[in-house]
């Protein structure tokens with residue numbers, strides 16, 4: 030990579046001015062002529078047979094255009110909601126439709142929907158719908174679902190266990206038989222969600238005459254949504270246009286495909302009008318996918334010198350009353366990644382998918398990795414304690430040192446874990462944390478430092494891996510780079526812009542590669558009618574490594590064509606030309622130049638004599654990039670925390686991340702992603718939890734219940750970078766959009782444990798709220 | 813019913829139902845879609861606008877309550893193609909990602925800097941603690957607000973630490 034260019038430059042984002050001046054367009058800002066607004070009636074009960082749904086009063090309300098029930102939606106579509114990831118082929122995948130048909134399997138499941146002249150009237154109409162439920166016993170927790178006499182969620186399947194599989198490598202039985210030390214622990218991870226500040230929404234126009242479907246959708250994966258609409262509605266893909274407006278955050282929650290968007294389409298078809306359906310905040314807590322909830326039982330086998338020789342255990346994925354598009358795959362990722370950055374020869378992890386009467390499980394930044402990280406970093410600390418060794422010695426001894434490394438599932442391409450740990454320790458030293466901790470302890474305050482080390486598979490993915498792992502969608506990405514007749518550049522991408530700065534990043538790669546100023550590049554996305562095809566969309570930390578690599582390659586080819594045309598005009602060999610700031614010059618011959626605008630003119634307009642005979646007009650290159658491997662990023666998080674022994678309140682005083690995501694395109698964007706991920710890790714560790722009551726009903730309804738961290742809870746965060754490029758990725762980029770959220774939970778908990786040495790705490794359940802911490806402290810002292 | 817008010821210096825009026833919130837009125841009846849609605853119950857701050865010189869959560873106000881008021885939304889901050897210093901600083905310091913919280917953050921930050929022209933980091937954090945941002949982790953928002961009052965610092969990383977006790981936070985639960 031050439032140094033000093035735009036790749037690696039801390040430039041301001043091209044997205045910002047529109048957003049800062051209120052000129053962006055989010056889905057609720059979309060207004061189509063004649064548009065109706067819809068609302069969905071959702072079940073308050075977790076488990077019930079639907080005896081009857083009477084919509085006659087609602088349909089008669091002035092201003093109401095259409096009311097549909099679950100049975101009507103089922104009759105209007107061709108198939109059930111798709112489950113994109115089927116990691117266990119013989120798992121039971123219940124067929125569920127956009128609205129409940131005769132049975133409710135989770136609170137919040139849609140029962141009926143109304144389209145009216147505005148949302149207020151639609152909500153009024155919902156109150157007039159009369160639903161009679163015959164309630165069934167709720168199966169709300171993992172324990173209830175696994176109980177011997179548990180009520181079953183699905184009449185057509187004999188158990189609430191929908192499927193089992195295992196991730197195995199090496200000889201775990203032998204490792205445990207020969208171990209000097211065996212340690213075990215049981216972890217509980219709560220239900221949490223991404224809560225993008227903008228809720229989900231859709232504006233659907235399904236023209237009954239042309240049978241064309243035009244959808245504005247808050248989606249991170251427009252091509253997957255397009256394919257899902259085709260499958261569910263029975264339309265050819267080419268007749269479906271998915272447009273993505275500005276997204277107010279995604280965090281995985283907008284990756285999945287929801288029944289709500291199908292309902293909007295059916296209502297549009299029925300009324301012949303555009304239909305807008307925007308989730309409100311209260312319903313988002315039941316209608317948007319939940320994540321994280323798992324029980325993980327783990328055992329670790331080790332030698333007396335601290336070498337970890339084996340891991341075994343079980344991941345229970347606490348699924349909902351229907352399968353989301355992600356199916357069980359986030360839990361599979363936990364099982365597959367539980368060895369983390371460590372070279373552990375034997376693994377035997379069972380994976381069990383269990384249905385409960387809760388909201389479907391789905392994607393959330395980090396996917397299965399935050400749980401895997403919490404587990405291995407907890408076990409490292411536990412082993413250190415048992416052996417009386419520093420935890421970092423255990424880390425160093427077990428780090429993967431040779432790359433590429435075959436992990437239980439993935440091949441890790443590259444890494445320098447010890448250096449990254451050292452970088453983090455140096456940052457902690459420079460920040461003087463040791464002194465702060467000492468001084469605090471001298472005052473009697475409880476201050477501790479905690480660490481976690483993470484590695485992460487990014488840039489999903491080779492399509493062959495995705496197909497092998499049960500995905501019905503591929504992992505390639507296609508981008509187009511075009512130079513127009515004025516010499517300016519347009520990059521077309523199928524990735525979604527959701528706040529992560531993808532337009533800026535791709536513009537930097539294109540401008541750097543072509544040698545043009547950044548403000549000569551425009552990035553366009555968000556319309557399946559004109560955007561290239563993204564096999565997997567914007568998830569799995571793939572924007573930079575897939576989109577960046579494809580733009581890099583396409584722009585490199587395009588630059589070669591530019592140089593050939595310039596060489597022809599300047600009567601020089603292309604190898605002798607250089608492009609700087611959009612001006613092509615003959616090296617060492619001052620004054621012999623043409624501009625990118627001249628080349629644009631020669632390729633589109635005044636061709637004669639200037640475009641070489643053997644060149645086709647236009648300046649455009651298209652690259653379809655399917656990586657040969659995933660790209661492995663890694664990092665180390667350090668947290669300085671203070672605990673109030675009286676109240677159990679944890680205050681974070683400092684947060685440091687050393688991180689390596691290969692070649693960095695824009696360090697400012699990377700830092701921002703890490704900061705934001707860290708804040709989500711903080712919420713996940715300390716306060717965020719979706720709570721069901723004893724009857725299985727959802728209690729969490731507002732941001733006063735679901736506590737996102739505010740600026741008062743998030744401490745200053747500082748980042749140290751190192752760069753180990755992914756050699757197999759053009760440009761060397763690795764993904765990092767999910768990085769910040771992965772290691773935070775373990776580091777925070779380790780800091781809490783370190784702050785309270787006298788209690789000898791073992792924290793294996795999150796979030797660690799003040800009452801829970803106090804309870805553990807009381808247990809620790811036997812008080 | 814008809815509601816008349818001044819928005820970003822312009823006198824406007826439109827009719828709406830009595831139950832219409834100011835947020836919906838500004839967004840849907842008057843077209844100020846720069847006002848964002850993240851929760852509709854006063855908890856996230858994204859709908860914050862300035863009403864008669866003080867910040868207000870427009871989701872918690874009825875449109876009729878704003879009769880005769882002077883309202884400033886995010887659309888009214890920049891003039892003739894120039895960002896105001898705070899907007900410029902948000903851009904320079906990467907104080908926004910998705911931009912959904914940004915209208916409320918800017919309104920709150922404007923009020924802070926008017927009332928306290930030289931706030932400390934913890935004063936800034938306290939001032940914006942009623943505005944949720946799910947993207948940025950707040951660090952660069954704090955930097956952006958600081959940057960709007962002083963010449964931008966040299967881009968050096970901060971040391972990532974605050975004194976114990978100094979950050980004693982009031983959790984909302």
Ligand code: FES
Nearest residue numbers: 850852854857871
């Ligand atoms: S929308 Fe008004 S405070 Fe959240």
Ligand code: FES
Nearest residue numbers: 909913945946947
């Ligand atoms: S920038 Fe997305 S919520 Fe703040």
